[in-house]
Amino acid sequence: MDIFIKLSQFLLSLSLLIILHELGHFIPAKLFKTRVEKFYLFFDVKYSLLKKKIGDTEYGIGWLPLGGYVKISGMIDESMDKEQMALPPQPWEFRSKPAYQRLIIMLGGVTVNFILAFIIYIGMAFAYGDTYIAMEDFKDGFLIENPVMQKAGFKTADKIIAVDGEKITKFDNEITIKIIMAKQVLIERNGAEQTIKMPADFIDQLSKIEKEPLLSRRMPFIISEVSEGSVNTVFEPKDLVIGLNGQKIKYFDEVQSILDNSKGKTISATILRDQKEQEIQIAVNNKGKLGVIQGGLSNSAMEKLGYYKVSKQEFGFMESIPVGITKGKDQLVGYGKQLKMIFSPSTGAYKQVGGFKAIFDIFPSSWSWEVFWNITALLSIMLGVMNLLPIPALDGGHVMFLLYEIVSGKKPSDKFLENAQMVGFVLLITLLLFANGNDIYKSIVGK
Template identity: 80%
Template sequence: MDIVIKLSQFLLSLSLLIILHELGHFIPAKLFKTRVEKFYLFFDVKYSLLKKKIGETEYGIGWLPLGGYVKISGMIDESMDKEQMALPPQPWEFRSKPAWQRLIIMLGGVTVNFILAFIIYIGMAFAYGDTYVANSDLKDGVLVENPVMLKAGFKTGDKLVSIDGKKVVNFDGDLNMNIIMAKQVLIERNGQEQTITMPTDFVDQLSKYEKGLLVTIRKPFAIKDVPAESGNKDLKAKDLIVSINGQQAKYYDQAVAILANNKGKTIPAVVLRDLKQTPVTVKVDKNGKLGVIAGGVDLSDLEKLGYYKISTKEYSFFESIPVGLEKGKDQLVGYGKQLKMIFNPETKAYKQVGGFAAIFNIFPSSWSWEVFWSITALLSIMLGVMNLLPIPALDGGHVMFLLYEIISGRKPSDKFLENAQMVGFVLLIALLLFANGNDIYKAIVGR
C-alpha cells in the first residue's frame, strides 16, 4: 500500500508538471497561429495508450513516463522530421515566424514552471501558514548526531547564529538544506562564538551515511513502550525521564550519556508522570540501555511541557503573496547553488545526481497534500532551471540560438540546427544514463 501511495503522488506530480510545461509552449504557439501537430503526456514510442485528434492537433498519452512533448510544425526538435524541413516554409510553421515570437514560444514552458512554483508557495502560505520554533528559544542549542557534522566540528548544544552571514531566525524545514549548501556557519558554544568552515566535499561525505537531518531540536527521553523483558517494571508508557542517578537529564542525549556511564547497574531515577515528578528505580543493561522503546513526543507535547514555544503564523490571501514569492525566490536561489556544487568537481556532489528513482523516493509513503505541493513546487523549479541550460535539445538550447539570431541578425542554418540537436540529444541521453545509473548503483551498494 505504501508503494501505491508513493507512486500515485509521483505520477500525479510528474503529470501535472509535464502538462503545464507543454501548455506553456502550446498556448503561445496557438496565439501566434503556429500549427501544433501533437500534444503528449509521456512519450509515445511506437504506440500510444490513448490518442484523439481535435482540429489539427493529436492529443494523447504515451506509455513511456519520461516526460512529454508538443510537436510544433516546422521546428527542429527531437522528432528530427527532416522531410518536413526539406519542404518550402509554410506560413503556419515555427520557422516562418519572427524570431521574437519563436523566443516567446520556447520560453513558455519554463515560464509556466516558475509561475507554477510561486503560485504553489503562495497557496501554501495561505492554506498552511508557517509553523516554527524561534531560534532564540533553543536556549540549550541543537542536537547533532550525524557523524559528518561531528567531523566538521559541530557538537550537541551548539547554538546556530548565522549561515553564510544570514542570521538564523527560525528553526524550520529549510534549515538543514541551508547548512548543506553553506560555506561557513557561525555558532555559539559555551557563550563564545566561532566559525565552522564547511568541508568542500560535505555533500559527498553525507552520502556515505544513513539519510537523516543534520541538526534537530533536542527532546526529552520520552518512553513509548516498556517491553516486559526490559525488567524495568517501575517505568510506564508516556513517562518522561527527568533525572538519572541524581543527575539532570532534561534531554534524551543527556540521559543516554548518563546511562552509558552506569552500565549493568540498578540506579534511582525521576520521571515525569501525569505532570508529576515520580521517583523510580531503573535497571541499566550491560550496553547502557534501559530496554525501553523511546519516542511518542511531538512539538505540541514539548510546548505543553514548557520546552519550546511553537509559533504558528497565519496569512491572509494578500499577505500570502509576498511570503510565497520570498519562499519561491529562496528555493530558486538554493537550487542554483546546488547546480553550482554539482558542476564543481571538488565538491563531488555530482555523485549524488539522481534520476527518476531518486525523485520517486522523495515522496512520502503516507499522503500529505502539504508535502505533495511542497515537493511539486520544488520539482517545478528544478524542471524550469534544467530546461534553461544552454544545451541543444533543451529549451535553453533553442533560446541560445534564437538570441544569437536576434542579436546578430543571422539565422543558423537548418543543417547546423539539426547537428546541434543531435549533439544535444546525445548529451541528454548521457545525462539520463548517468543520473539513473547513480540510482541503480546506490540501490546495489545500499547507499
C-alpha cells in the same frame, strides 16, 4: 498500498508539470498562428495509448513516461523531420515567424514552470500558513548525532546562529538544505560564537553513511514501555525522567554518560508521574542500559513542559502573495546553488544526481496534499531551470540560437541546427543514463 500512493503522486505531479510546460509552448504558438502538429503527454514511441485529432493538432498520451512534447511545424526539434524542412517555408511554420515570436514560443514552457511554482507557494502560504519553532527557543542548542556533522566540527548543544551570513530565525524544513549547501556556519557554543567552515565534499561524505538528520531537537527522557525481562518494572509508561543518580536530567542525550559511569549499580531516579515528582531506585545493567524504551511527547506537551513552542503563522490572501513569492525566489536561488555544486567536481555532489527513481522516492507513502504541492512546486522550478540550460535539444539551446540571431541579424543554417540538435540529443541521453544509472547503483549498494 504504499507503493500505489507513491506512484499516484509521482504520475499526477509529473503529468501536471509536463502538460502545463508544453501548454506554455502551445498557447503562444497558436496565438502567432503557428501550426502545432502534436501535443503529447509522455512519448508515443511506435504507438500511443490514446490519441485524437482536433483541427491540425493530434492530442495524445504516449506509453513512455519520460516527458512530453509539442511538435511545431517547421521547427528543428527531437523529431528531426528533415523532409518537412527540405520543403519551401510555409507561412504557418515556426521558421517563417519573426525571431521575437519564436523566442516567446520557446520561452513559454519555462515561463509557465516558474509561474506555476510561485502560484503553488502563494496557495500553500494561504492554505497552510507557516509552521516552525523559533531558533530563540533552542536555548540549549541542538542534538548532533550525524557523524559527518560531528567530523565537520559540530557538537550537541551547539546553537545555529547564521548560515553563509544569513541569520537563521526559524527551525523548519529549509534549515537542512541551507547547511548542506553552506560554505560556513556561525554557531554559539558555551556562550561564545565561532565559525565552522564546511568541507567542500560535505555532500559526498553524507552520501556514504545511512540517512540521519543533520541536527534535531533535543528531547526529554520519557518512558514509552518497559522491555520484556527488564528488572526496572518500577518504571511506568509516560514517566518523565528528570534526574539520575543525583544529577538533573533535561534531555535524553544527557543520560548515557551517567549510565556508563553506573554500570552494574543501583541508582536513584527522579521521575515526574501524573505531574508529581517521585524518587525511585533503578538498576543499571552491565552494558549501561535500563531495559526501557524511550518515547516521545506531543508538541503541546513539550510546550507545556517549557521545552519548545511550535508556532504557526497564518496569512490572508493578500499577505500570502509576498510570502509565496519570497519562498519561490528562495527555492529558485537554492536550486541554482545546487546546480553549481553538481558541476563542481570537488563537492562530489554529482554522485547524488538521480533520475526518475530519485524523484519517485521523494514522494511520501501516505497522501498529503501539502507535501504533494510542495514537491510539485520544487519539481516545477527544477524543470524550468534545467530546460533553460544552453544545451541544444533543450529550450535553452533554442533560446541561445534565437538570441544569437536577434543580436547578429544572422540566422544559423538549418544544417547547423540539425547537427546541434543531434549533439544535444546525445548529451541529454548521456545525462539521462548517468542520472538513472546513479539510481540503479545506489539501489544495489543500498545507499
